[in-house]
Amino acid sequence: MVLSALFLAFLSTPIGGASTRSTVQPFKVDLARGVPHLQTLVKNTNLPTEPLYPDAGPDFGLDLATLREWQTQWVNGYDWATQEAELNEFAQFTTTIGDQTVHFIHEESQDKDAVPLLLLHGWPGTIAEFLPIIKPLTQSWTDPTTRKNISFNVVVPSIPGFLFSSSPPQNWTNVEIAGLLNTLMTDVLEYSKYALHGTDWGGVVAYDMYESFNTSVRAASFTLIPFLPPSPQDIADNNITLNALENPNDIGLALSDNPVGQLAWIGTGLVRWSDPRAGTGPSTINSTTILNIVSLCYLSGTFQSSVWQYTRNPKGWRTDYVKPATDAPMWYSAFEYNIFLLAAGVCGEEHDFGGHFAGIDNPPALIEDLREMGIYFAANE
Template sequence: MVSSRALTLNLAGLSALVSISLATPIEHANHFDLRPFSINLSRGVPRMLELIKDTKLPDKEEYPGVGSSAGIGLDVVKSLQREWTVDFDWHKEEAKLNKYHHYTADIENLSIHFIHEKSHDAEAIPLLLNHGWPGSFLEFLPVINNLTQKATTSTGKPISFHVIVPSMPGFAFSSAPPANWTVDDTARVFNTLMTKVLGYETFATFGTDFGAGPAYSLYDNFNSSTRAAHFAFLPFFPLPPDQLAAENITLSKLEQSEEQNFVTWSTTGNAYFSEQATKPNTIGLALQDNPIGQLAWMGEKFISWSDPKAGTAPSVLNHNQILLSTSLYYLTRSFLSSVYVYFQNPNGFKSVYTKAKTDAPLLFSAFQYNVAFWPQALVAKVGNLVMYNNHEFGGHFPGLDNPPALIQDLREIGNYWDRA
């Protein structure tokens, strides 16, 4: 019989609308209650659609002409609202999601959800991908299958991966953690997942947004098992232009544009950060049962943090993807618990740059329209930097913004894995 603890997904202890296969637990980790998992959230869809349809938005902009400077535009929300009720098909999307191999495992009294796609290559490297907010495991779906296939690095070395994509505690199908939970706790649980549940002695990891926190903690604190780390974000606050100048760091034209993106975000784009870091209950309770509210709150980030050419190749970040992501948050009732990651980690982004206690290789990928920027000299301060690539296309969600670039950069791990 499936335990109720394995189905607990949110702060209120509500049961998620999921089904868990009663098939025999896979591999050798029966004491972690490792089981295949199937997504079944259809029961919640009628209410979600009813709320979306019944939400009365203003007929016209109250203050026309301000554009995106005041946040997401009314016309954008109305367009997404219409698409959500007319064009978006959760049942179709759910069927696509269930084509991946999902599992849950009980670790430290939490039910941890993850995707595990194995390569047919016996020499494949286990790779743990860490998402942030308002992301989820969805942001890595465009890269999973390619990463499991045999390919070569830039120097011709063969490379493929066993890909593991967990949902962070409090996100989607993973249980909400205790109140004092930190990214270091998440790292410890994910290390257990990789080494004890799945049996990988060593692995590589990738992190972006708040997922950079557990990824860096794995790199720093679990360096016997984490033998390579790749980042598109760092758990260290970027430096403003005057501090970069004080460090004698000069920027190229591309880097100046990226630095300006950070300056803009830090002055007019980070109010959400302060709200979620100080009053998560206020925004969490306000939007927990409000799909259009969640769409406005999170959709604005997907749009403003991404490449202006989002939705055109190679980007796959279109309106359907935004609606899928918002639907996942709403249907799993995880919005409130997800924003708590900011409140639980007041020092999640450090102001003092320190070097990790490891000799494992560190790789970094910058994307022009990300909201934060770290030049190569800063990244080198926090680890054994062996690769730094800067891409002119893409933004904060590289797995959606520029999947081919992220795939190729991740494959470069193979150039350094034999030295790990």
């Protein structure tokens, strides 16, 4: 009991001590200097002219024809300057908490009673997997039932080790990252109470926050919950077991200065884990989306540090469910092609379109679910 109390006390203590708004610095993405080298490497990468096994099929990874198409587009039909300008349309900042630099988007609503909302990404999505939903969430929306207006102040950090946030110490797990991001919300941005949403590794971090900070996290939404891990067959079918789990430096160093290699490694996940209809209907996932995400990863030099997320968290999945010590409600959104789909009846909302990256695969549905959570928060907090 004493050890448990001490552990909970540690979790409730801001990582690295106090931080104030004065430490927050405006930030602009500026990676153009690396583009000529990127283009040279992509152009000079010699891929095979023919697939080794033409009939192998998608179960064995990305097909050569798709990778060659992406490579050609990257050289001849892709403009990083446009992507960078679109990123810089969002209000971005950095702050220092303890020894960690944290990069984040903070888009505020014009409504004075907007709901603070923290969005947590996973691998390999980065903050890019939430870009289509950020500004719509800041806009005032009228609930047809209550006739009340709902909007959000949206905070989207780069999880430590991704993009412009510094890499955490090697022994950090999601527990320490949860403490860091709670400090960002409550101390740096001064939101005493907030709602959160997490997907992939962001869902694992979000659940730690939901469980540990019950006075500040007052509503939580997930498209991934770290319970009921997939079966061995699911793992095999979806290529979930990255060897980065045990050997992050091997894949990290091998692909560190290999953009086409990163494109194959990251791109296969973005394709396999998304709705097969990606790029149609509500989905914004297409080849440009994939090139945007991989370009961000390569140009920021964070491929290796991002895959370390797997190694630092070998126990990220939980085998036993223990009800968190909180009275805050939890929402779960199920998207048809999410590789981590819980059984029917477990979730609150089911959507027949979309996959693992809901923020880019079915933005309207995710916005709708988050607004439902916002209705509760506005009425009860």
